[in-house]
Amino acid sequence: MTHALRDPLKRARGLGAAKEGTSHFIAQRVSAIALAPLSIWFMVSAFSLLGGGYAEARVFLAQPFNAVLMAALVIALFHHAHLGLETVIEDYVHLRGLAFTLKIVVKFVAVLAVIASLFALVRIALGA
Amino acid sequence: MTNLASKRERPLSPFMIGPHYRPQLTSMTSIFHRITGVLLSLGALAMVGWLLAVAAGPDAYQHFANLASSWFGLAVGAGLIFAIVYHWLNGVRHLAWDVGVGLELGRAYASGWFVVGATAVLTVALVWLMLRGVAP
Numbered sequence: 001m002t003h004a005l006r007d008p009l010k011r012a013r014g015l016g017a018a019k020e021g022t023s024h025f026i027a028q029r030v031s032a033i034a035l036a037p038l039s040i041w042f043m044v045s046a047f048s049l050l051g052g053g054y055a056e057a058r059v060f061l062a063q064p065f066n067a068v069l070m071a072a073l074v075i076a077l078f079h080h081a082h083l084g085l086e087t088v089i090e091d092y093v094h095l096r097g098l099a100f101t102l103k104i105v106v107k108f109v110a111v112l113a114v115i116a117s118l119f120a121l122v123r124i125a126l127g128a
Numbered sequence: 129m130t131n132l133a134s135k136r137e138r139p140l141s142p143f144m145i146g147p148h149y150r151p152q153l154t155s156m157t158s159i160f161h162r163i164t165g166v167l168l169s170l171g172a173l174a175m176v177g178w179l180l181a182v183a184a185g186p187d188a189y190q191h192f193a194n195l196a197s198s199w200f201g202l203a204v205g206a207g208l209i210f211a212i213v214y215h216w217l218n219g220v221r222h223l224a225w226d227v228g229v230g231l232e233l234g235r236a237y238a239s240g241w242f243v244v245g246a247t248a249v250l251t252v253a254l255v256w257l258m259l260r261g262v263a264p
Binding site: 029032040042053054057058061070074077078081084085088109116117119120121124 | 226261
């Protein structure tokens with residue numbers, strides 16, 4: 001009975017009262033699915049490079065396969081971290097101005113971190 | 129929100145951590161997921177530092193390597209190993225819940241204890257590997 005009172009379009013869109021939370025929730029999960037294998041690859045790589053020094057790390061990152069996976073990892077990781085930190089801030093920081101400021105800081109740091117990482121990877125790949 | 133509504137004391141359900149609930153495995157694994165997530169966000173910046181150090185050249189890389197293999201660096205590394213192992217395992221648990229698998233109370237507890245146990249074993253093993261890897 002209650003279902004009959006609900007606009008079918010509202011059900012089809014599935015967005016709920018706030019209209020936008022669902023995409024945040026789904027992006028958090030999709031980035032998590034990407035990170036599950038990428039993080040294992042990174043851990044295995046990092047451990048194999050332990051104690052290896054500069055030349056070994058550079059050769060590793062200069063290989064296209066590794067550079068592409070590293071770029072994918074950095075993008076997925078900071079996307080995931082950004083979404084997660086937003087949720088944590090929204091849940092625990094109750095001063096609206098502070099929460100707003102922290103969310104902007106997190107966003108800027110995450111975007112800068114991705115840009116810096118991609119710049120580093122390109123520089124290594126081109127051997128500059 | 130009108131003034132009238134905001135002045136009235138509305139009943140709120142108590143937060144899961146605090147005087148109203150006794151600590152439960154399910155709530156503790158949940159809050160630890162968030163804590164390790166925040167720690168890993170900071171740790172991710174160390175990874176960016178590593179990439180920038182490699183891109184900058186041998187001198188910059190040596191600075192990074194010295195810091196990373198110092199007592200402080202290894203302690204941070206051990207902490208990050210713990211955080212990523214826990215967050216990974218418990219994250220898979222959350223993804224299973226998201227598709228409706230393992231939500232029954234008994235199974236939620238079983239997977240929770242599995243995450244705790246596997247985190248302990250894997251953390252010890254990986255920290256040992258890390259120390260062996262940096263040892264000359």
